[in-house]
Every structure is written in structure tokens, then in C-alpha cells.
Amino acid sequence: MSQSYNRGLVEDFSRWKEFSAGMWAWIFHKFTGWMLIGYLFTHIAVLSTATSGEMVEVNAADLPNVEGTGMTEVPLYDATLGGLESLLIIRILEVGLLAVAVFHILNGIRLLMVDLGIGLEAQDKSFYASLILTGIITVASVPTFLAGVGF
Amino acid sequence: MSTQQPEPESQEAPTDPEFQGAESSVDEAERSGGDIDQTAADPTDLEGETVLIKVFRYDPEVEAKQEPRFDDFHVPFTKGMTALDAVIYARDQYDSSLTFRHSCRQAVCGSDAFFINGKQRLACKTQIAELEQPIRIEPLPHQEVVKDLVVDMDHFYDQMHAVEPYFQNEETPAIEDLEEQRQSRENREKIKMSTRCIWCGACMSSCNIAAGDNEYLGPAAINKAYRFAMDDREPEEIKEHRLRIVEQEHGVWRCQTQFSCTEVCPKDIPLTEHIQELKREAVKKNLKFW
Ligand code: HEM
Numbered sequence: 394m395s396q397s398y399n400r401g402l403v404e405d406f407s408r409w410k411e412f413s414a415g416m417w418a419w420i421f422h423k424f425t426g427w428m429l430i431g432y433l434f435t436h437i438a439v440l441s442t443a444t445s446g447e448m449v450e451v452n453a454a455d456l457p458n459v460e461g462t463g464m465t466e467v468p469l470y471d472a473t474l475g476g477l478e479s480l481l482i483i484r485i486l487e488v489g490l491l492a493v494a495v496f497h498i499l500n501g502i503r504l505l506m507v508d509l510g511i512g513l514e515a516q517d518k519s520f521y522a523s524l525i526l527t528g529i530i531t532v533a534s535v536p537t538f539l540a541g542v543g544f
Numbered sequence: 545m546s547t548q549q550p551e552p553e554s555q556e557a558p559t560d561p562e563f564q565g566a567e568s569s570v571d572e573a574e575r576s577g578g579d580i581d582q583t584a585a586d587p588t589d590l591e592g593e594t595v596l597i598k599v600f601r602y603d604p605e606v607e608a609k610q611e612p613r614f615d616d617f618h619v620p621f622t623k624g625m626t627a628l629d630a631v632i633y634a635r636d637q638y639d640s641s642l643t644f645r646h647s648c649r650q651a652v653c654g655s656d657a658f659f660i661n662g663k664q665r666l667a668c669k670t671q672i673a674e675l676e677q678p679i680r681i682e683p684l685p686h687q688e689v690v691k692d693l694v695v696d697m698d699h700f701y702d703q704m705h706a707v708e709p710y711f712q713n714e715e716t717p718a719i720e721d722l723e724e725q726r727q728s729r730e731n732r733e734k735i736k737m738s739t740r741c742i743w744c745g746a747c748m749s750s751c752n753i754a755a756g757d758n759e760y761l762g763p764a765a766i767n768k769a770y771r772f773a774m775d776d777r778e779p780e781e782i783k784e785h786r787l788r789i790v791e792q793e794h795g796v797w798r799c800q801t802q803f804s805c806t807e808v809c810p811k812d813i814p815l816t817e818h819i820q821e822l823k824r825e826a827v828k829k830n831l832k833f834w
Pocket residue numbers: 422423425426427429430433497498499500501502504505800
């Protein structure tokens with residue numbers, strides 16, 4: 394053979410429309426796994442910098458976790474957490490986190506079943522079931538997560 | 545029979561509907577390296593229902609085809625027509641340089657796995673009626689293209705041979721057992737599906753992991769290993785030897801259970817299931833708590 398042609402990556406991610414269930418499950422599982430790791434480290438960073446016990450002055454009206462109105466002194470932990478929880482974007486991200494975690498757990502169980510050789514012929518259906526369940530749980534969680542910020 | 549054949553009518557005037565596609569004379573233009581009419585046959589010239597196939601073209605030896613492109617062919621539709629029938633028609637009627645492998649036309653030889661409408665399929669087992677038009681026919685992804693739909697299968701065959709795809713025994717059986725090595729019905733059932741592989745390479749081509757790791761044995765080779773490892777007629781030591789091959793770094797553990805191979809296998813072999821079972825066998829062999 395004198396020469397041949399390598400089409401490189403054209404066949405891979407540019408063909409996402411042709412992916413089958415198992416491939417989507419794999420991509421989503423990777424994505425959600427790494428999102429959870431990302432969240433875990435952010436979470437550790439936030440908490441570990443908020444536990445000094447130092448008192449800070451805040452406007453009670455701004456924080457959902459502080460009673461009353463006007464300026465008052467609260468521990469840094471309350472101020473940090475309250476400050477974050479008062480932001481709509483954080484509440485929305487929390488819904489996202491729940492969705493990511495629920496999908497990862499459900500699909501994780503699916504993958505464990507696949508590893509045990511159980512129900513491999515229904516692997517596409519169990520993926521769709523994971524997606525649907527994730528959707529239902531996520532939607533059902535919205536009132537709880539968004540309580541107090543416009544809802 | 546006389547050797548003096550009358551000139552085919554179509555050479556004079558393209559009135560014969562069968563030959564109207566040939567007017568673009570792709571071969572002629574190609575040889576001169578000039579511009580090529582990339583569309584063969586005007587569908588309005590053909591009687592009855594036609595299908596449009598878009599076929600991947602590439603030929604490093606022809607200047608005008610060094611840059612890969614798609615050629616359109618309008619092929620008359622007949623009931624029961626397969627994708628292989630369509631490319632055969634295009635080759636025989638429009639462009640004799642269109643190159644692809646095929647032989648048995650009945651899903652036995654495994655030579656005509658193409659990438660049809662975004663999926664690895666055996667062309668001879670793919671009904672045109674079930675495909676969305678226009679039908680895109682490409683060579684198998686993740687293998688180098690030699691010409692048009694012909695890909696280099698060497699690597700695939702190397703991986704198949706790496707798992708020693710033949711029956712083995714430690715010693716020659718006793719003379720009275722030589723005639724026939726019987727297998728139990730149950731054991732035959734167990735390996736039944738795995739024996740069906742026709743070495744078409746569709747699974748390997750569909751596998752994202754195989755694409756990224758050239759040393760990965762790939763679904764077909766692992767399935768072949770399964771076929772022998774699970775065969776009771778081979779002694780235990782040989783099975784262990786086989787497991788040592790598949791449990792290597794680029795063996796079963798590369799599989800990420802994406803199910804792409806199982807999805808495309810034209811012989812419906814549960815490839816992922818077999819890979820997973822070998823993973824469990826490998827774990828059982830190495831982890832001994834009991
Ligand atoms: C009940 C909870 C969980 C279950 C059942 C679960 C299950 C799994 C399974 C089975 C895998 C292997 C996927 C494969 O075979 O390819 C996996 C991968 C992974 N999980 Fe989880 N997991 C859980 C929770 C978590 C949490 C809390 C995190 C992060 C803090 C996480 C992060 C990851 C990551 C990063 C991967 C690797 C993704 C990759 O392949 O690159 N998981 N999980």
C-alpha cells in the first residue's frame with residue numbers, strides 16, 4: 394500500500410448525533426463524576442475557610458439564616474453560608490448539583506449491574522430510566538432548593 | 545457463439561435508461577485528472593423509484609481523488625435491495641473505479657462492513673428501504689482508507705491473531721479420543737453466539753476505546769478469546785493462559801461498557817457481555833479469599 398488516508402477524529406465527537414444509549418451513558422457518567430469531584434473540592438475550600446469562629450458584622454436582612462433586621466454580629470461560618478444561600482445562582486447550581494449527583498448514582502448502579510452481568514440486554518432502557526428518574530427528582534426538588542429566593 | 549458482438553446501444557445515444565448514468569464518464573475524466581462530474585445519473589432520466597447514495601471516494605493514485613469527497617449516485621430501487629446491491633449497481637453502471645470489498649452477499653464472509661448513515665453495518669445485510677435518504681456510505685471509521693470503501697484491516701487481523709484463535713491442548717489426546725472431541729450441549733450453548741463472528745471489523749471500528757488505544761485487543765478479539773476460554777474441551781491450563789492474554793493492560797480492562805460494539809455487530813454477538821464475563825473470570829482467577 395503506497396498511501397492511505399486517515400480521517401482522524403471526524404468520526405468521533407463530531408458524530409455525537411449518532412451516539413447510542415451506552416455511549417451517552419458513558420459520557421454523562423464521566424462528566425457527572427468529574428463535576429462531583431469539582432464540587433467536593435470547592436465545598437472543602439469554602440468550609441475550611443469559614444470555620445475560624447471569627448465574628449463578622451452583617452446586615453441581617455441580607456441573610457436567610459440570620460433573624461431580625463439591621464447590622465448584627467454573626468460567626469463567619471453563618472455569614473459565609475448565609476451569604477451564599479441568599480444568591481439565586483447558588484440555589485440554581487444546587488439544583489444542578491442534585492441532578493448531577495442523582496444521575497451519577499443511578500447510572501453508577503446501572504454500571505455496577507453491568508459489571509455483574511445483570512440485565513445487559515436492557516442496558517439502554519436502564520440508561521433512559523436513570524435519565525427520567527433524574528429529571529423527576531430534579532424537578533421535584535426545585536421548590537425546596539429555591540425556597541426563599543423568589544419562590 | 546459469434547465473437548462479433550453488436551455495439552451496445554448506449555454508447556451511441558444514452559436513451560437506454562440503464563445507461564444514462566454513465567454519461568458523466570467519470571473514469572475518462574479521472575484518468576486525465578480533469579474536473580469530474582461528481583453526480584452520476586440524473587434521477588429524472590431513470591424510470592421508477594430511485595435512491596440517492598452518497599459514496600465516499602478517495603484514491604491516492606488518482607490526482608483528482610487524493611482529496612476525499614462524496615460522489616452521488618442515483619440507483620433504481622428494487623424491492624429487497626441492500627446497500628451492497630446499490631453500490632454494486634453504481635459500480636457496474638456508472639463508475640467502474642468505485643472500489644469496495646464484497647463476496648458472499650449473505651452476511652457470511654464479513655468483507656463488506658461499511659459506515660452507512662452513521663453506523664457500522666454489513667452492506668449486504670442492510671435494507672435500503674430501512675435507511676433514510678440520502679444514504680451516506682463511507683469506509684469503516686478508525687481504520688486507514690486504502691481506496692474508496694476499502695480500509696486497511698491489518699491491525700484488526702493482528703489483534704484477532706494475538707488471542708491465539710485456535711483450539712489448543714497441552715498434549716495430544718489419547719488415540720481413542722482423537723476421532724471426535726465431544727462438547728456438552730450446555731457448553732455448546734454457552735459459546736454459541738461467540739462462534740458466530742465473521743471478522744468484519746464493525747465492532748472494532750465502532751469502539752471509542754479502540755480508537756484511542758491502538759493496542760487494545762478490541763471486542764472481536766476478546767470475543768474470540770471468550771469462545772475458546774469458555775470451551776470445556778480445552779484444559780484448565782490453556783484457559784488460564786488465555787485469561788493471562790486478555791487480562792493484560794490493553795485487554796478486557798480497557799472496555800468501558802459503552803455497548804457500541806454490541807450495538808453494531810451484524811451477527812448479534814453480545815460482545816459487551818462476553819467482555820464483562822472475562823473481566824469477572826480474570827478477577828476470580830487473581831483474587832483468592834477462599
Ligand atoms: C452512590 C454514589 C456513587 C456511585 C454508585 C458511583 C458509581 C460509580 C461507578 C460505578 C463508576 C465507574 C464507571 C465506569 O465503570 O466507567 C464511577 C466513576 C466515577 N465516580 Fe462515582 N459513584 C458514586 C458517587 C460519586 C461521588 C460522590 C463522586 C465525586 C465526589 C464520584 C466521582 C466519580 C468519578 C470522578 C468517576 C470516574 C469518571 C471517569 O470515568 O472518568 N462518584 N462512579
